[in-house]
Amino acid sequence: MTEMITILILDDNKIDLFINNELIKHSNINANIREFAISSEVLEVLKNTDLKDWPHMILLDIHMPVMNGFDFLNEFANLPKEKVSKCKIVILSSTLNPHDRDLAQNNPFVIELLEKPLNTDELYRILVQHGIYKINN
Amino acid sequence: MKDKVKILYIDDEKQNLTSFKANFKNEYQVFTAENAADGFKLLMEHEFPVIIADQRMPLISGVEFLEQTTIDHPDSIRLLLTGYSDIQTVIEAINRGQVSKYLQKPWDIEKLSMAIDHCITLYNSKAELKKKNLELQIANEELNKFVYSISHDIRSPLTSVLGIINLTHVMPELKEAQPYFAMIKERVDHLDGFVKKLIDYYKNSRSEDSIELVEIRTLLNETRAYLHLDEKSIDFACEIDQQSPFYGDPYRLGIVFDNLLSNSIKYRDPEKPKLQIELEIMITSKKMDIRISDNGIGIEEKHLNKIFNLFYRAEDSLKKSGSGIGLYIVKEAIKHMRGQITVESKINQGTIFNITIPNNLKNDRNDYHFNTGRQ
Numbered sequence: 001m002t003e004m005i006t007i008l009i010l011d012d013n014k015i016d017l018f019i020n021n022e023l024i025k026h027s028n029i030n031a032n033i034r035e036f037a038i039s040s041e042v043l044e045v046l047k048n049t050d051l052k053d054w055p056h057m058i059l060l061d062i063h064m065p066v067m068n069g070f071d072f073l074n075e076f077a078n079l080p081k082e083k084v085s086k087c088k089i090v091i092l093s094s095t096l097n098p099h100d101r102d103l104a105q106n107n108p109f110v111i112e113l114l115e116k117p118l119n120t121d122e123l124y125r126i127l128v129q130h131g132i133y134k135i136n137n
Numbered sequence: 138m139k140d141k142v143k144i145l146y147i148d149d150e151k152q153n154l155t156s157f158k159a160n161f162k163n164e165y166q167v168f169t170a171e172n173a174a175d176g177f178k179l180l181m182e183h184e185f186p187v188i189i190a191d192q193r194m195p196l197i198s199g200v201e202f203l204e205q206t207t208i209d210h211p212d213s214i215r216l217l218l219t220g221y222s223d224i225q226t227v228i229e230a231i232n233r234g235q236v237s238k239y240l241q242k243p244w245d246i247e248k249l250s251m252a253i254d255h256c257i258t259l260y261n262s263k264a265e266l267k268k269k270n271l272e273l274q275i276a277n278e279e280l281n282k283f284v285y286s287i288s289h290d291i292r293s294p295l296t297s298v299l300g301i302i303n304l305t306h307v308m309p310e311l312k313e314a315q316p317y318f319a320m321i322k323e324r325v326d327h328l329d330g331f332v333k334k335l336i337d338y339y340k341n342s343r344s345e346d347s348i349e350l351v352e353i354r355t356l357l358n359e360t361r362a363y364l365h366l367d368e369k370s371i372d373f374a375c376e377i378d379q380q381s382p383f384y385g386d387p388y389r390l391g392i393v394f395d396n397l398l399s400n401s402i403k404y405r406d407p408e409k410p411k412l413q414i415e416l417e418i419m420i421t422s423k424k425m426d427i428r429i430s431d432n433g434i435g436i437e438e439k440h441l442n443k444i445f446n447l448f449y450r451a452e453d454s455l456k457k458s459g460s461g462i463g464l465y466i467v468k469e470a471i472k473h474m475r476g477q478i479t480v481e482s483k484i485n486q487g488t489i490f491n492i493t494i495p496n497n498l499k500n501d502r503n504d505y506h507f508n509t510g511r512q
Binding site: 013015016019020022023026063093094095096097098099100115116117118 | 285286288289292293295296297299300301303304307332333336340
């Protein structure tokens, strides 16, 4: 077994949260998953979380009410550096807007943009590629 | 009542100013200045649709004065009063765009009145155009927002459904229901694909042409990955003869490849063990020739001249999940690139598309890339 990682999922749609949680649970990714539907709650929780308990990755939706994915990223950037650098962001969205793609590509925290529905093989590839998931030979 | 139009007139001869004021004060709000300094002072306090200057002044010429006003008052219309001897200066000033009009001195009232009228019309139409452009820009931005948020809101529940179907694959107790989930997936994929095509259509019809260096191999690799062209049941042969770099619109080229190749996959012949697609590309400094052929079900001759029409679907294609929009977008994208597309097809044998797209390579680029590419 590989080491357990923590993935935080932020999506205002509860059904999508459920789907993504289940899909990861049934994949070969060994992860502890935390679900959130409200951006500001995630920021609040992250502020009060010790570095050792920080998530390794956030799966982030773009279109959310009040604070959308990009607003969230702007606030996220203000959190302590050593914590922020521990956590990689993957955007998971059904947007077709090239402007969203540009914003995602130019954001320093975003490592990839995935299309919904979540493809766990892709997610696994990203986790390995970015060294979040280390495979023991 | 509408405010009178403000006019600034600068001339070192006091007499001219007085007579100008006397003639035009009923029609316009006339401001006069005897020197450039007073003129600039007035320009700081008011916005003048029309600025008039005499060419011959002691410290600064009329052209020089008018030239300086272009910086802070780009929208004003400038009128120069001058004698014959300065004609060369005037021509140059008009050609540089700093002066819109000139009038020969000594001026008579009727001609000057007409010239001022003309200047005001010019000013108003420029202002109107500016306003309309701004409105258009705002309308465009709003339409963009509208289209993308609608497409997102349609697709979002579809992707949830597709996600749930993916979830059923890992639930052994739902094995018996899989054929039904497969049907749901097919229909949802169809609607999702249709929304994506509509967005392609929207982007293609509205976005401006962008000309850049196209890495044709990279572009094709993206298409390959997107369409899963490397499956075992597909023989995909691709031959590229690149004799020159190609400058064009990579986004529209992508639309062409995506749609034509996905059609080859969609309308493959189930009787044949393998789908064969051959793609031949030849790029010269003048153009790119593309030939895409497949061994699919083919298209009946009677449909051939209609397949590029919007929402046209041949009756044999009705069992497939097409929407009749793909080839239309292909044709429109090629039209934007000033290219051409033709089709040949034989039923049960396959279809061939021939495309020619001009290369937007400029001559100076040509030599450089061409030589380095052939070392």
